[in-house]
Amino acid sequence: MSKNLLEIKNVTKVYQRGLLSSHAKVALKEFSLTLKEDEPTILTVAGESGSGKTTLAMLLLGFITPTTGEILYKGQNIVSLRGPDRIAYRREVQAVFQDPFAVFNPFYTVDHLLTVPIKQFKLAKSGRDARNKMDEALNAVGLRPEDVLGRFPHQLSGGQRQRINVARALMLKPRLLIADEPVSMVDASLRANILESLRNMHRDHGVTIIYITHDLTTAYHVADSITVLYRGDVVEKGDVESVIRNPQHAYTRLLVDSIPWPNLDQKWGQHSIRSQASQDEFHAGAPTP
Numbered sequence: 044m045s046k047n048l049l050e051i052k053n054v055t056k057v058y059q060r061g062l063l064s065s066h067a068k069v070a071l072k073e074f075s076l077t078l079k080e081d082e083p084t085i086l087t088v089a090g091e092s093g094s095g096k097t098t099l100a101m102l103l104l105g106f107i108t109p110t111t112g113e114i115l116y117k118g119q120n121i122v123s124l125r126g127p128d129r130i131a132y133r134r135e136v137q138a139v140f141q142d143p144f145a146v147f148n149p150f151y152t153v154d155h156l157l158t159v160p161i162k163q164f165k166l167a168k169s170g171r172d173a174r175n176k177m178d179e180a181l182n183a184v185g186l187r188p189e190d191v192l193g194r195f196p197h198q199l200s201g202g203q204r205q206r207i208n209v210a211r212a213l214m215l216k217p218r219l220l221i222a223d224e225p226v227s228m229v230d231a232s233l234r235a236n237i238l239e240s241l242r243n244m245h246r247d248h249g250v251t252i253i254y255i256t257h258d259l260t261t262a263y264h265v266a267d268s269i270t271v272l273y274r275g276d277v278v279e280k281g282d283v284e285s286v287i288r289n290p291q292h293a294y295t296r297l298l299v300d301s302i303p304w305p306n307l308d309q310k311w312g313q314h315s316i317r318s319q320a321s322q323d324e325f326h327a328g329a330p331t332p
């Protein structure tokens with residue numbers, strides 16, 4: 044019998060503002076989802092701003108706790124994980140956030156950002172091994188180590204920063220990646236590249252990805268299935284092709300209407316990133332012939 048990687052059971056999150064319960068904000072309502080351990084997938088959670096997407100991400104990462112319901116990782120409630128199980132969960136569940144700058148300390152170089160998790164989770168046996176792991180992860184996201192190592196965050200473009208975040212997550216060999224609007228602050232010309240490195244991570248390493256977005260165009264290119272949130276409620280779910288081609292709910296139809304349809308004709312991920320791709324952002328973002 045196949046085991047569950049992640050099980051979200053009827054999770055509701057209510058934010059309490061002040062002491063009066065009338066000020067309570069229900070950000071997520073009775074959300075349920077099951078992801079299988081041996082069936083890696085890419086699931087999109089789509090919805091407009093304020094629909095509860097980031098709340099879901101924060102719950103999955105254990106940064107906030109459900110008001111009701113529970114989240115099980117490999118069968119265990121994440122709230123009660125201790126010791127080695129907790130360490131494993133913190134390594135296996137990684138995140139990439141909207142703001143590629145947020146996770147960088149401006150005073151440390153890229154090397155530092157990548158070395159910290161290697162040390163924290165004892166991923167390397169030696170300095171050389173650590174360097175190899177960094178190089179491998181950077182190459183996997185289409186960056187040349189010599190272009191980014193030794194640099195400070197402000198010396199990199201937004202697209203490079205976000206790819207470094209993806210590389211950092213990749214290095215930890217996660218089972219589950221939560222990508223919360225990973226390309227919404229990145230130049231349009233680079234979005235395809237970053238999303239492609241997420242798809243590669245899924246394809247090459249069997250990582251399950253929860254891709255959070257307000258943009259159904261990218262959802263269509265990236266995901267296998269989709270769940271549409273509207274004000275904390277799931278209004279629609281299914282495989283991405285049928286939901287986008289034939290939306291049932293009025294709100295989903297509204298989202299679909301904002302898609303520039305011609306872009307749907309080419310699926311991303313059919314081409315691999317050219318690792319020698321020019322670091323010049325304009326060239327890196329150009330469509331692969």
Ligand code: ADP
Nearest residue numbers: 058068070090091092093094095096097098099
């Ligand atoms: P999204 O990521 O889809 O934009 P969020 O999960 O950030 O949505 O927010 C969902 C709702 O919960 C919004 O109405 C937001 O204002 C509210 N909210 C989010 N975080 C908090 C918080 N810490 N305290 C109170 N309300 C919050």
Ligand code: MG
Nearest residue numbers: 093096097098
């Ligand atoms: Mg958000």
